[in-house]
Amino acid sequence: MISLAITCVQLMPHYALNLVQNQARPLSHATAFIGAWYRWRKRRICHQTNLELNMSTPSHPYFSIIIVGAGPTSLTMGNLLGTFGIDVLILERKAGLSDLPKAIALDDEGLRICQAMDLSHAVIENILLDIDAHYISGKHYLAKVSPTSKRNGYPLISTFHQPEFEATLHHGLKRFPCVSILFQHAVETFEQSDSGVILTVSTPEGIFKTFACSYLLACDGAKSAIRRQLGISMRGLTFSQKWLVIDTINDDDPSTVATFFCNPDRPAVTVPAPHASRRWEFMLLPGEKEEDLLRDQKIRTLIQQLGGSPDIQISRRLIYTFHASLAQTFSKGRVFLLGDAAHLMPPFSGQGMSSGLRDAHNLSWKLQMVLQSQASPILLDTYSQERHEHVAQMIWLSKFLGKIIMPTFKPAALLRDGVFLTLNTIPSIREYLTEARLKPQPRYKKGFVLFDGTKESKAIAGIMLPQSEVKTPEGKMTLLDNILGTGFALLRLHDNPEEAFVSLKANIWQHLGVRFVSIENETDIFPLNQRDLFILVRPDRFIYGVFREEHADAFAATFRKHLLHLIHTQK
Numbered sequence: 088m089i090s091l092a093i094t095c096v097q098l099m100p101h102y103a104l105n106l107v108q109n110q111a112r113p114l115s116h117a118t119a120f121i122g123a124w125y126r127w128r129k130r131r132i133c134h135q136t137n138l139e140l141n142m143s144t145p146s147h148p149y150f151s152i153i154i155v156g157a158g159p160t161s162l163t164m165g166n167l168l169g170t171f172g173i174d175v176l177i178l179e180r181k182a183g184l185s186d187l188p189k190a191i192a193l194d195d196e197g198l199r200i201c202q203a204m205d206l207s208h209a210v211i212e213n214i215l216l217d218i219d220a221h222y223i224s225g226k227h228y229l230a231k232v233s234p235t236s237k238r239n240g241y242p243l244i245s246t247f248h249q250p251e252f253e254a255t256l257h258h259g260l261k262r263f264p265c266v267s268i269l270f271q272h273a274v275e276t277f278e279q280s281d282s283g284v285i286l287t288v289s290t291p292e293g294i295f296k297t298f299a300c301s302y303l304l305a306c307d308g309a310k311s312a313i314r315r316q317l318g319i320s321m322r323g324l325t326f327s328q329k330w331l332v333i334d335t336i337n338d339d340d341p342s343t344v345a346t347f348f349c350n351p352d353r354p355a356v357t358v359p360a361p362h363a364s365r366r367w368e369f370m371l372l373p374g375e376k377e378e379d380l381l382r383d384q385k386i387r388t389l390i391q392q393l394g395g396s397p398d399i400q401i402s403r404r405l406i407y408t409f410h411a412s413l414a415q416t417f418s419k420g421r422v423f424l425l426g427d428a429a430h431l432m433p434p435f436s437g438q439g440m441s442s443g444l445r446d447a448h449n450l451s452w453k454l455q456m457v458l459q460s461q462a463s464p465i466l467l468d469t470y471s472q473e474r475h476e477h478v479a480q481m482i483w484l485s486k487f488l489g490k491i492i493m494p495t496f497k498p499a500a501l502l503r504d505g506v507f508l509t510l511n512t513i514p515s516i517r518e519y520l521t522e523a524r525l526k527p528q529p530r531y532k533k534g535f536v537l538f539d540g541t542k543e544s545k546a547i548a549g550i551m552l553p554q555s556e557v558k559t560p561e562g563k564m565t566l567l568d569n570i571l572g573t574g575f576a577l578l579r580l581h582d583n584p585e586e587a588f589v590s591l592k593a594n595i596w597q598h599l600g601v602r603f604v605s606i607e608n609e610t611d612i613f614p615l616n617q618r619d620l621f622i623l624v625r626p627d628r629f630i631y632g633v634f635r636e637e638h639a640d641a642f643a644a645t646f647r648k649h650l651l652h653l654i655h656t657q658k
């Protein structure tokens with residue numbers, strides 16, 4: 088465990104300064120009538136935008152953000168926007184949350200996002216932390232993944248139950264009076280203009296209602312009707328493979344190893360899950376019928392073949408078709424696609440849901456800054472630019488792992504075995520596999536990142552700031568993000584916290600409430616470890632840019648310009 092001594096945490100006063108004029112115009116058919124409903128909402132503790140005055144009518148109740156769907160992506164977004172005090176309405180077609188056995192693996196970045204929602208403790212209560220993954224072919228280990236690094240402050244692989252996770256997120260929303268959720272409300276259609284979006288929603292009473300918002304977030308899953316209405320196509324659909332997915336309870340195997348059986352006769356996976364439960368997944372072979380595979384006896388036989396008990400208690404069973412595809416773009420006008428609505432990938436890298444969580448983390452603070460007039464709406468364009476490339480990498484990883492696990496053609500499986508057995512004899516490659524370095528670390532090469540040509544900016548701008556445990560001046564140990572707060576933070580390695588930031592004169596730091604954090608001792612987790620370097624970290628913990636004292640004013644001016652006009656800063 089690495090510990091830092093944080094010797095100064097200075098919270099600059101936050102001014103809700105309007106850095107930009109809100110460029111939105113009122114909807115042509117909306118009036119400024121303020122109805123009883125609107126007055127009720129106004130009493131809630133929310134930040135309101137000036138659009139609300141123009142768009143809210145008794146027939147179009149207004150919210151800054153409307154989210155379609157109440158899956159994990161939407162619930163994450165609701166919690167993050169709630170933290171920022173943004174008024175949000177979530178509309179879900181079903182009567183409650185999903186009870187399907189979908190995601191099982193949560194990565195370290197996902198847990199870090201739970202921390203940003205202040206829900207990591209509640210989530211960790213119900214997960215199995217620190218899982219290894221073994222890839223086996225016959226009697227041979229193709230790879231033993233057992234990562235030791237905690238780059239983001241959490242183990243790289245943990246397992247969880249998606250329904251339980253969603254329930255925790257849903258419960259988290261109750262902390263925010265400005266976030267509401269309506270079940271049995273299906274979005275039927277929407278219309279967007281320069282100034283907002285109007286939605287038509289069917290209700291449990293069988294009538295249609297309209298709602299208005301500044302931005303519409305489509306978290307409506309793989310079959311997203313909103314994506315279709317926007318005319319955004321899905322690309323790269325490479326395979327669709329059916330798998331039988333089984334959850335069992337009262338599992339007495341204490342091991343914390345997920346095993347991928349790369350067996351050409353029947354590729355299969357078993358994953359330990361929290362509360363003595365377990366996930367089993369079996370690939371369907373050509374010609375097999377779904378109804379045969381779903382029979383109790385067949386499931387028990389398959390589980391027994393993997394070493395499980397035939398008397399195991401089955402809690403859920405389903406046949407899923409795994410897809411890989413990516414929306415051409417993640418936004419159009421005032422509508423944004425997030426989660427499965429924007430991307431689908433086979434579950435072999437456990438990145439489907441985590442990618443949706445990252446989408447929400449990326450977009451939430453940008454929406455907050457735009458809605459609170461701290462940044463130009465052009466900032467929102469960087470959401471698609473930044474997330475698209477990273478999701479493409481995760482799809483690549485998921486497909487690559489699928490290619491290792493799924494071959495049923497025996498010569499291909501033999502060739503794979505030979506390659507992996509050889510690679511495992513090379514210590515550096517074995518370590519690469521063990522530490523799960525195959526998974527690309529997120530790095531934004533374009534978007535809201537400043538590459539100013541210096542070697543320091545080339546080295547670290549756009550990467551996610553690693554997170555370690557730190558010691559506060561009061562001697563308390565905590566994770567770094569808990570110190571950084573929810574907004575931008577400026578970091579510096581310095582012995583004297585009183586002096587670390589005195590040279591910074593630009594008032595943008597105060598205007599945006601940027602938190603100044605001085606770190607006393609050098610550590611391998613802190614990027615670059617140079618004492619004269621300032622590191623500006625975004626609210627989603629990605630490094631915006633770096634500068635030295637002599638360039639502080641120029642950097643601040645560029646940052647301000649970037650927020651207001653989004654200048655070209657790509658690598």
Ligand SMILES: Cc1cc2nc3c(=O)[nH]c(=O)nc-3n(C[C@H](O)[C@H](O)[C@H](O)COP(=O)(O)OP(=O)(O)OC[C@H]3O[C@@H](n4cnc5c(N)ncnc54)[C@H](O)[C@@H]3O)c2cc1C
Nearest residue numbers: 156158159160180189190191192274308426427439440441
């Ligand atoms: C078998 C399996 C295993 C998986 N394993 C993993 C894993 O280990 N790790 C991982 O990270 N991911 C995994 N995934 C992927 C993960 O489950 C999904 O990526 C995740 O559920 C997507 O969440 P979402 O919120 O984007 O969409 P969804 O969970 O699909 O939610 C969309 C919601 O929108 C609602 N909706 C749709 N249309 C409308 C409308 N018009 N109006 C109102 N509501 C609407 C739907 O009812 C639904 O509730 C797995 C998936 C499967 C199938």
